[in-house]
Amino acid sequence: MSADIVLSLAGVSREYRSGGVTVRALRDLSIEVAAGELVAVMGPSGSGKSTLLAIGGGLDVPTAGQVRVEGVPLDGLSATALARLRRDRIGYVFQDFNLVSGLTAAENVALPRELAGASARRARSEACAALEEVGLAAEADRFPDQLSGGQQQRVAVARALIGRRRLLLADEPTGALDSATGQAVLDLIRARVDRGAAAVLVTHEARFASWADRIVFLRDGRMVDSTGGRDLAEELLTS
Numbered sequence: 374m375s376a377d378i379v380l381s382l383a384g385v386s387r388e389y390r391s392g393g394v395t396v397r398a399l400r401d402l403s404i405e406v407a408a409g410e411l412v413a414v415m416g417p418s419g420s421g422k423s424t425l426l427a428i429g430g431g432l433d434v435p436t437a438g439q440v441r442v443e444g445v446p447l448d449g450l451s452a453t454a455l456a457r458l459r460r461d462r463i464g465y466v467f468q469d470f471n472l473v474s475g476l477t478a479a480e481n482v483a484l485p486r487e488l489a490g491a492s493a494r495r496a497r498s499e500a501c502a503a504l505e506e507v508g509l510a511a512e513a514d515r516f517p518d519q520l521s522g523g524q525q526q527r528v529a530v531a532r533a534l535i536g537r538r539r540l541l542l543a544d545e546p547t548g549a550l551d552s553a554t555g556q557a558v559l560d561l562i563r564a565r566v567d568r569g570a571a572a573v574l575v576t577h578e579a580r581f582a583s584w585a586d587r588i589v590f591l592r593d594g595r596m597v598d599s600t601g602g603r604d605l606a607e608e609l610l611t612s
């Protein structure tokens with residue numbers, strides 16, 4: 374039986390041209406992420422981590438190669454179909470939360486479901502369930518500026534997890550958090566992955582990466598190494 378591949382990048386390159394200079398942000402990168410798998414992406418600043426995530430999430434387009442989400446090639450989609458696929462199948466957690474300040478926590482989380490055509494009542498009930506999953510049921514009617522940074526990030530994670538999205542992409546989701554809160558956010562992502570999602574997590578922190586099933590190291594847009602998260606944990610413990 375073949376693995377249930379949720380995200381696949383095949384021979385992906387991304388070049389940016391700025392001021393007559395060409396930057397090769399990703400070079401011929403191939404990776405597959407299966408359901409139930411958490412992949413951490415590490416590498417120095419400028420190595421292409423955010424570009425990898427943006428391309429995997431359909432927010433950016435490769436200059437060469439192909440991206441598939443749940444088997445659907447993104448390059449064959451119209452703008453409308455791509456927007457729908459992103460909304461229904463991909464949860465994206467940004468480092469700076471990206472919450473809408475005029476909406477409550479529940480409204481922020483419900484937004485993707487309402488945009489997908491769910492009734493307001495149904496979207497609200499799904500949002501409350503997602504907030505409960507991240508331990509914020511009591512904060513559902515608070516606005517982002519009434520929440521701590523850690524709580525805001527958990528709202529962002531709830532928004533990314535709502536519905537039946539099976540691909541979770543997170544760019545330094547713990548970057549702005551203290552270590553206990555960062556750990557809690559990671560626990561949530563891990564739990565969802567254990568229930569069948571696929572996740573790609575950009576992180577600078579080796580101790581978080583050690584929770585991953587696989588760690589991919591990037592340098593100058595190339596994958597230079599790939600290792601099991603537990604191997605790294607062992608290395609950290611023994612070094």
Ligand SMILES: Nc1ncnc2c1ncn2[C@@H]1O[C@H](COP(=O)(O)OP(=O)(O)OP(=O)(O)O)[C@@H](O)[C@H]1O
Nearest residue numbers: 389390391396398417418419420421422423424425
């Ligand atoms: N829109 C853009 N225009 C031009 N160059 C870009 C653009 N986006 C990224 N780059 C370049 O592509 C390369 C990879 O950038 P990327 O943001 O993916 O790296 P990163 O590993 O996520 O870095 P960091 O850890 O600092 O966030 C860098 O050299 C960057 O300057």
